[in-house]
Amino acid sequence: MAKVYDGFADFYSKGPYTAFSRRVAELLPPVLERFGVKPKRVLDLACGEGTFAVIMAERGLRATGVDASPRMLHHARQRAHAAGVEVTFLEQDIRALDLADSFDLVTCWYDSLNYVLDYDDLVRVFSHVRRVLHPQGLFIFDMNTLRGLARWREHGTYVQQDKDTLFEVHRADYDYENNIAALKITGFVREGELWRRVDEEHRERGYPLGRIREALGHAGLDELACWANLGEMTEPKPDSVRVFFVTRPKAASTD
Numbered sequence: 001m002a003k004v005y006d007g008f009a010d011f012y013s014k015g016p017y018t019a020f021s022r023r024v025a026e027l028l029p030p031v032l033e034r035f036g037v038k039p040k041r042v043l044d045l046a047c048g049e050g051t052f053a054v055i056m057a058e059r060g061l062r063a064t065g066v067d068a069s070p071r072m073l074h075h076a077r078q079r080a081h082a083a084g085v086e087v088t089f090l091e092q093d094i095r096a097l098d099l100a101d102s103f104d105l106v107t108c109w110y111d112s113l114n115y116v117l118d119y120d121d122l123v124r125v126f127s128h129v130r131r132v133l134h135p136q137g138l139f140i141f142d143m144n145t146l147r148g149l150a151r152w153r154e155h156g157t158y159v160q161q162d163k164d165t166l167f168e169v170h171r172a173d174y175d176y177e178n179n180i181a182a183l184k185i186t187g188f189v190r191e192g193e194l195w196r197r198v199d200e201e202h203r204e205r206g207y208p209l210g211r212i213r214e215a216l217g218h219a220g221l222d223e224l225a226c227w228a229n230l231g232e233m234t235e236p237k238p239d240s241v242r243v244f245f246v247t248r249p250k251a252a253s254t255d
Contacts, residue, residue: 006069006070006071006072007071007187007198007199007200008185008198008200008202009049009069009072009074009075010071010075010166010189010198011161011166011185011187011189011198012048012049012072012075013049013072013075014163014166015160015161015168017048017110018049018051020109020110021048021051021052021109021110022051022052022055024052024107024109024142025051025052025055025056027230027231028140028230031230031233031246032105032138034233035138035224035246037104037105037136037137037138038104039061039103039104039105039137039138040061040062040104041061041062041063041064041101041103041104041105042056042061042062042063042064042103042106042107043064043065043066043099043101043103043105043106043107043132044056044063044065044066044107044108044109045066045097045106045107045108045112045125045129045141046066046067046068046094046108046109046110046112046113047065047066047067047073047076047089048067048069048072048075048076048110048112049072049075049076049079050065050075050076050079050080050087050089051079052065052107053065053076053080053087053089054076054079054083054085054087057083057085057087058083058085061105063085063087063088064087064088064089064090064103065087065088065089065090066089066090066091066092066094066097066099067089067090067091067092068091068092068093068094069091070091073089073090073091076089077089094108094112094116094125094128095116095121095124095128096128097125097129097131097132099132101132102132102133102134103132103134103137104134104136104137104138105137105138105139105140106129106132106133106138106140107140107141108139109141109142110142111142111143111144111204111242112141113125113141113143114149114204114205114206114207115202115203115205116205117180117203117204117205119207119211119215122207123215123218126139126215126216126219126221127218127219129219129221130219130220130221133248133249134249135249136248137248137249138224138246138247138248139221139245139246139247139248140245140247141244141245142230142242142243142244142245143207143212143242143243143245144181144204144206144241144242145206145209145236145240145241145242145243146206146207146208147238147240147241148206148240148242149174149179149180149181149204149205149206150181150206151241152172152173152174152181152183153172153173153181155170155172156171157169157170157172161187164190165189165190166187166188166189166190167188167195168185168186169185169186169187170183170184170185171183171184171186172184179205179206179207180203180204181203181204181206182201182202182203183201183203183204184199184200185198185199185200185201185202186198186199187199209226209236209243212243212245220249220250221247221249222247222248222249222250223246223247224246224247224248225244225246226243226245226246227243227244227246228240228242228243228244229244230244
């Protein structure tokens, strides 16, 4: 996961991508209110350039962000410094999360979990979340659906960003047999008189909703809600391109 974002991090931090984090931060309070959670400590997995974690810190929460990309974390620390807030940013792979703290809220946004291509690894991520999540806390995340990833192929080749100092082209495809979408990114960044080229391939796996629920169950997490739209809190439909899960640790058995 680190390699696919070290070159792309500079494009990500300057592109339209951060709007997603701002939007979910805007929609989050009614979700927390619905489930009666008033978090004080939040952990943002695959935090990227830190937009969501910084917003949480600005709201007075003790925020921690974890990401596998050193370059993304560089941008995240710069963002927190510019905002005048304190956020703990750690370089870790979410498949091998190693944290001693406990959190009232854990999040993982913008289909970051689709980058986990192996089902057993997905269970591991969920299990790590269960370990660091307060018994009454919430784990909220989104994932691209099978339909959402299959639509990547419809986009073909397109220009994502065209600026004076930055140019970015995407080429998308989808492997129906393995449910894996591939996005080849070629970018150019102006550095003085020259342009530096960046090439990365991003791969995401689609999981049927049943398999996601199965993985949550194996990890000891209960599903409280599954929505196609975080703001409207509406149920997924067959053509939904993204789903949002709200989960909580399973209650301890009294047997």
